[in-house]
Structure formats: structure tokens, C-alpha cells
Amino acid sequence: MCGIVGAVAQRDVADILVEGLKRLEYRGYDSAGVAVINNNNELQATKRLGKVQELAQALEQQPVTGGTGIAHTRWATHGIPSEVNAHPHVSNNTIAVVHNGIIENHQSLRSQLQGLGYEFLSQTDTEVITHLVHHELKTSDTLLAAVQKTVKQLEGAYGTVVMDSRDQDNIIVARSGSPLVIGYGLGENFIASDIMALLPVTRKFSYLEEGDVAQISRFNVSIFDTHGEPVEREAKEANVSHDSGDKGEYRHYMLKETYEQPTAIRNSLEGRLVGGMLDINTFGEGADEIFKNVEHVQIIACGTSYHSGMVARYWLEELAGVSCNIEIASEFRYRKSFVPKNSLLVTISQSGETADTLAALRLAKEIGYQSSLVICNVPGSSLVRESDLAFMTRAGAEIGVASTKAFTTQLVGLLMMTLAIGQHHGMSDKKQAEITQSLMSLPAKLDEVLALASSIEDLAEDFADKHHALFLGRGDQYPIAMEGALKLKEISYIHAEAYAAGELKHGPLALIDAEMPVIVVAPKNDLIEKLKSNVEEVRARGGLMYVFADNDANFSSDDTMKVIDVPVCDDIIAPIVYTLPLQLLSYYVAIIKGTDVDQPRNLAKSVTVE
């Protein structure tokens, strides 16, 4: 959350900064700002409420010039979205700061600084950094030293970039809890919260580690660790395409990313199932040894990733015969939990920077988890660097805030992990072959599902005037019902709940009437007769149902039920197959409701704050 870009160059950087912000807008979009130092050593700061486009227009009308600058797109935590609260924040017309994270001791620092005569203009926690740097500079030789002293006083999380209008040659950056990546150019260097922002200007990147402070100038980058000792952070070439942030022919990123799922899954499978055999190196060095010793799996995730983890629990226990628990990261990290013997901690995160999940991984290491594995879409991210093993989902850049291809490729990774663990726990050759074949059949199957788009679009009309919806599923389709409900909430703002269908009679049946559409995920499987009884319970109470089912499940449309015919598929991959129609349903409902599909209100991607 919150996107940061900074540059020290020999050319004007405003356009680079704004382009970077556009590429980071998925991280926050309630306001945006830029500050650039001009040739007279003056700060030119422009901020706008709303999207980066508003800022870009303001800069077109009143351009800023200069080779050193910082920029920010905000997702508010402290203080309402407003121009005053937008970053960069400035102290005494000299020090400008952008920040991602939360300064937890901001109130006491604010009082302290007010006592020293500093006047606060915004309601943000960030502004304390600005004045603190200004204050520390009075007794420091360099901006670097002032920032080093400042960060020692900060509690909480930050990725921050600081510049001083009197010094056009340097910007200072610091990381603790929120990601920052340095981009290396020729006679120019950059900083950003994500490499996406800098792909138009460089391919060479190095990630800052926790506690690092760095001085970035045109020809040099010096990094210091938490003790102030100089350190090297390996620079690597990124092999992501420059255009991966492009919407192409699609109206929204979410639709593009929904349609990319067959390709994303093909990429995710490529080279990993060699001759029908899983290549264990897919998970990294030492995977075989780790999987051999696993007796229990603890999955930790948030949001959509939590739902993929829930599906994995069904797979791990049923297919691999290994016990598995799953917990939301923000709960796990703040309670004392029992660590079963020989437990593997599995985290799931699209960005690899999810603050709660990262904190949970660090805690797990402290409390005795033997090994860790992450399912992640971003190489080099914090979770990848800090885990023993990693499965890279290869979904490609996902820009739509509502996750689509990241989710289904996570499921692919989790199914491969099930296979890998199962191989060490007596999974039969037949079962292994079945899983492998199912996985291989997925891309073509998903192409068939996407062909349902126009009939799902027709269905969406029925939801336009609804305020609530109920999603039902059983077994490994229960988490898919949850994901369907989350998607609908996120982008259409319709209140949606998901229930394991067997729970209906324990409460939610009371809600059923003609105003509460009920969406049922119903592939033909061992639970179909049970699910059909639940469907009858809804019908008997005047409920209207939308049933996603294959032919073999034997549902037929009537006055109270519309059946959407989903292609028949293997049970194992059915959770992945049934995800797509629900994504499409949410998308088309959101279109009818006229919401901002890619950037729904109040949300942001890459949740780097608690």
C-alpha cells in the first residue's frame, strides 16, 4: 500500500515520477503528490486529492523541473484522504518526505516536536518524520546522519524517502517493515516501493533489507545496515516485461487478468511437471529433505490468499494425508500458538510484502517452526527472501485490486505442494498421475469456462438492484464460495456472505427471501446430494438461486433457479475451474453498478501496513 517513487538524475524527473506513480496506483489511490528540487534549490511540491491522473493534469498545467524528486500515491491510514494529508510532507520549505507504513509513536513524537516549535499541517503520522529530520539536521553533518538518527526514534513500519532542497545530489531512503527497491541507471538512480514503477527506466534492481538506510546519488548508491555499517545488497536484472502494466484491448485490468488465467497457469506449470513427474526443485534447494520430514502444515495468509490456503487444507489432508491448519495472519501473529512437531509453515501472498503475513513468518521462526515455504507472485520480495522454500506463481503483474490470476495460480502452487508432500507420505502412483493430469488439463478447461462470459453477463442484470447475496458451497468449494463473496463485495459493494451449505439451518436461512440471491457452487462430486438438500431448503423458503453446476450434477433451471452450465472437470481441479465464473459474475455486476472495478473504494493492493 502507498506507492513511492524517487529519482536522482541529470534530466528532468517529473515525468518519470508520474509514470512510476501510475504504475503503482494499485497500491493506493486516494491522493498523490510529487516534489522536485529546481535549479535554485527550491522545493516545488504539487499534490492532488484523487487519482494520479489529477496530479498529472496539474503538472501539465504547471510543470515542475529538476533532476531530483520524490513522489507518492496514498492509501490513508492516519488522516482523511485530502490534499493536505497527501505526501510529500514538507518541513520548513526544505525537507520533503514520502512514507509508506505507520509510525506507531507518532503522537508522542508530535507533542515533542510541537514543544520544539514545529507546526503540523496534516493529520498524518508521516509528518513527524519530516520535522524530526529537520530537527536532527541541526546537529548532523549530513542528511544521511539526520535520517539515521530519525529512524532510531521511529516505532512502527516505514519505507521512507527524504530529500533536502539544499542538496540536489542525494536522496536518503530507509526501510523497516515496508518494501523499497533501488533501481540502477546510467548516471541516474532511483527508488520505488515496487520494481513495476521503474521498469521504463531500468532493469537492474536491489532490494533494501530490514533496517537499511541508503544514500542515493547520480553515480553512487551507499547502503548501511541497521548498525550503520556499510553493506552490499546484490543487484539483479529483472526479467519482467516493460508492458506488463498495459491494459491492452480490455476495458479493465481485472477482465484482462481474468482472461489471462489459462496462460498464467500454463506459465505456472511450465517445466515443473517434467514427463509427468513433479520437479521438486520448483520449490528451491533442499525441498526434498524438508518435505520428507513434514508431519504437519500450518498455512498463514490474508484475504484472497487465505481462501486459496483453505482449499489447500482439503487437498493436503485428503490427497497427501498430512494434517493441516490454516489461520489468518493478523490473528496468528498476536496469539500464543502451539507448534506441532515437524511443522512446515506455508505463507501465501501475491506481493510477498503483506505486512501481517511477513510478521507471522518472522514469529513462526522464533517459536520453533522447522521450515517455511511461501507461495508468491513476486520474485525477490520479502517473504521469498525470508522463507526456506518458495513456489513462484508466475502469474505476471496483477494490477486489478481484486485478485484473479494470482489466486488461481496460488491454487496451482498449492496443489503441486500437495503432490510434493504426498510423494513422501505414501501417495499412490495412480493418485500422483491423476493430480498431474488434472493440472495439465487446466488451461484448456479454463478456456472453456471463459466462453461462459456472455451468459454470466446476462445474469448480472438480476443483481443490479440487490443489496445482499449469499454464496453456498460444500467441501473444497466452500472456500470458493467465500472467494466469490469477497469478489462481489470488493468490486460491486454488494454485501455478500459465504456459508458452508450445511450451516444454512444454523442461522442464515432466516435471511432468505426474494431479495437475497443465493449463489450455489455445485459441481458433481461426493457431496452433491447433500448440497441438493440445502438447495431445497432455500427453495422451500422462497429463495432465488443461481447454481453453477456441471451437467452431471443434474440441476435444471426453473422459476426459482437459474443454472449456469460449467464444463465437467476432474474433482481435484474443480475449485480452480469454479472460481472463474464467480470472478466474471462479480465483474459484470460491478460494471452494471458503475463502480471503479480496478480500484474499488477504500481498498488497495499489496497490503504493506497492518
Ligand code: HGA
Ligand atoms: N500512514 C501514512 C502512510 C499510509 C500508508 O502507507 N498506506 O499504505 C498516511 O496515512 O499517510
